Amino acid sequence: MFSFTVRSFFQKLVTLFFISIISFLVVYLAPGEPSQIDPLNPKFTVEDLQRFRQEFNLDKPLHEQYYLYYKNLFTGQLKSWKDNQPVLGKIYERFKNSLWLFIVGTLITWCLSFPVGIHAAINRGSVFDRTSTFFAYVLISIPSFFFAYILIIFVVKTFNISVIGMQTFGMSGADSIYQIMDRVWHLVIPSILGALGGIALLSRYVRAQMLEVIHQDYIRTARAKGLSEDQVYYKHGFRNALLPFVTMFGLILPGLIGGSVIIESIFAWPGMGRMGYEAILARDYPIILTINFMAAVLVLIGTFISDLLYMVVDPRIRL
Amino acid sequence: MSNSEAILKIKDLKVYFDTDAGVVKSVDGVDLEIKKGTTLGLVGESGCGKSVTCLSIPRLIESPPGRIAGGEIIYKGKNLLELSEKDMQGIRGNDISMIFQEPMTSLNPVFTIGDQIQEVIMLHQHKTSAEARELTLRILKKVGIPSPEIRIDDYPHQMSGGMKQRVIIAMALSCSPDLLIADEPTTALDVTIQVQILDLMRSLQDELGMSILLVTHDLGVVASMASHVAIMYASKIVEYGPVEQIFSNPGHPYTLGLFTSIPVVGRGKRDLYVIPGNVPDPLAFPRGCKFWPRCVFAEDICRSQEPFLENIGEGHTAACHFRGKIDKHLWKEKTNTGSFLNISR
Ligand SMILES: Nc1ncnc2c1ncn2[C@@H]1O[C@H](COP(=O)(O)OP(=O)(O)OP(=O)(O)O)[C@@H](O)[C@H]1O
Ligand code: SF4
Ligand SMILES: [Mg+2]
Secondary structure (H helix, E strand, O other), X not given: OHHHHHHHHHHHHHHHHHHHHHXXXXXXXXXXXXXXXXXXXXXXXHHHHHHHHHXXXXXXXXXXXXXXXXXXXXXXXXXXXXXXXEHHHHHHHHHHHHHHHHHHHHHHHHHHHHHHHHHHHHOOOOHHHHHHHHHHHHHHHOOHHHHHHHHHHHHHHXXXXXXXOOOOOOOOOOOHHXXXXXXXXXXXXXXXXXXXXXXXXXXXXXXHHHHHHOOOHHHHHHHHOOOOHHHHHHHHHHHHHXXXXXXXXXXXXXXXXXXXXXXXXXXXXXOHHHHHHHHHHHOOHHHHHHHHHHHHHHHHHHHHHHHHHHHHHOHHXXX | OOHHHEEEEEEEEEEEEEEOXXXXXXXXXXXXXXXXXXXXXXXXXXXXXHHHHHHHOOOOOOOOOEEEEEEEEEEOOEEHXXXXXXXHHHHEOOOEEEEOOOOOOOOOOOOOHHHHHHHHHHHHHOOXXXXXXXXXXXXXXXXXXXXXXXXXXXXXXXXXXXXXXXXXXXXXXXXXXXXXXXXXXXXXXXXXXXXXXXXXXHHHHHHHOOEEEEEEOOHHHHHHHOOEEEEXXXXXXXXXXXXXXXXXXXXXXXXXXXXXXXXXXXXXXXXXXXXXXXXXXXXXXXXOOOOHHHOOOOOHHHHHOOOOOEEEEOOEEEOOOOXXXXXXXXXXXXXXXXXXXXXXX
16 A cells, blocks of 8 residues: 555656646747737837846747746746736735635535435435436536626625625724624635535436445345445445545545636636636736646645545555 | 244235336235245246345335235234334344345445444344454354454455355344345355355254245255245246155146256256246236246136146145146156156255
8 A cells, every 4th residue: 555655656746747848838839928028019129028038038948948937936936927926925825715715615515415416316206306406407507607696696685795805895994703704705605606516516426326326236235134224325325425426526626726717707706716817818927837737736636635535445446 | 834833924925116118017926935944945937036025025125116015924923014114124134134146246345344244243132343243253254264353354355256155144144033035145156166155054054943045046956955945937936845745746837847857969968958938028927827828738728817826735736727637747748858857855
């Protein structure tokens, strides 16, 4: 098991190296140029352009640019081309904001999907099953921004509360309890909306998985032992139904970055997704690349965690 | 045939499955009886309803699509079909245990075999987990698992099919049941393992005094294990009686067909006679005797009236309009087949 862990870790490092090259090439070779060095930009003179090119190392050969970029990234000297701020500091600020949305959204998704999916599978064909199926399809087929706007209108009109941004403007003088409530409120609405699509998909998946498991022979064995239905489903069934989700659990980590671009944009939530989106529009390569790189790292960490978890929950994968 | 010594009596059991194509009557009026401490062999072609009969005794038929549409299952004087689910849970695994046809998939892959056996013991016997583990070790040893102290912490995938079936037997026997339902316990296993498993079941039966309902395709197994046999055809019992009686004097044309052997040309060996025709589709059973399309003795009455089980000897019943008149000699004449299986007990 130890050797597997070490091997898997080094494999991931090698993968990361190749990803770093490819994502670098994709960004640098993509058509279009940062506005500062765009010869068509009337704001800058030819000398300005030349100066920027030098400053951004764009005059050097590609492999050197690659080296300089990652060197700066790891030494923390990388700066945004747009405002000359350190990239890591900028990303960290946004990361904290996204993290909240991500944690609350994920908790809501997983805590709701599993009970709904399991209950629907156990009572297949019941009113509950059919209702949850119906709503799942509605949520899957209608995009979340549509609900977002409807919910915003509804909440703002009925409760007269603002839900945009991370807090209500002008609350800084209020009691801390009100400030906290305000924060929570601003967090919960976008989290729920971000979670809706996930709940719909995940609960379907849980249901399918559970349905498959409860028709296995070992479930009949568990019943033949004299166990109660709850023990049969939640002890013998659930443990097995859980296996594929362990893999998924690792794969949700990257959602931290790209998962909520739309929701962050609608709710003017200053998170990573929105930052990445803005960086792409401005062709701010250092930010784009760093976010890319972080996404890759998160994916690899996620799969690494999945591998480890898999070994814990599935005895057939002990190595 | 006194009723007092019967541990299980099934009367007119009907188990139906509601499917899209229609109602499948997998068990349709089955009567069976198992005497205390003995083994009843249940024999029949694939799909005739043996497994469904077995599963309905501890009420393990999945519903939907299945349902027990009628009849009684009297276990030690109580009709199991009238018990609450809670009472039934107390009986399953404790009084009535099952061994399944599929040893490879009947154990839960994510728990150790020790945990799976201990679970039954702790459920029914209120023992601490240390005591249960101790008992589990003893049972594993009893069913012939080598070095049980190590194997107890194995997961099912670490074991061979024969070992898994031993584990399942250990699990089924861990609470010393009075009735063991073994649904083709050896069909999925190698011949040598089959012999070992059957020997094991027999010696455990002698030791524990339990009754066994043994489903099998193999008449040799019946001869060596059972005291009584029930022959099942198309959701019904067509012949029932003590093994000696049925082997020496089969009274139903279907049984006669099962017992006939034919020489294999040029090999000096004998092979089983194959009854012509197919097992009828349970959605479209023939009218009258369900066996008539395949029966060499069939006459008009067979196509219109269904025969019922009636006595043809001491504790020996058959469901044929010509019961008592048809025998081996007539059969040989009519079918031109060779000699009968010679199975010694
Ligand atoms: N869940 C189910 N839904 C529909 N039909 C079923 C179901 N289970 C069993 N049946 C039907 O009941 C009939 C009897 O099946 P059963 O499994 O009892 O046969 P069997 O005698 O045990 O055969 P085998 O020797 O192959 O194990 C079959 O026709 C089968 O199609
Ligand atoms: S009743 Fe008729 S068809 Fe049926 S087994 Fe007897 S002889 Fe054959
Ligand atoms: Mg079967």
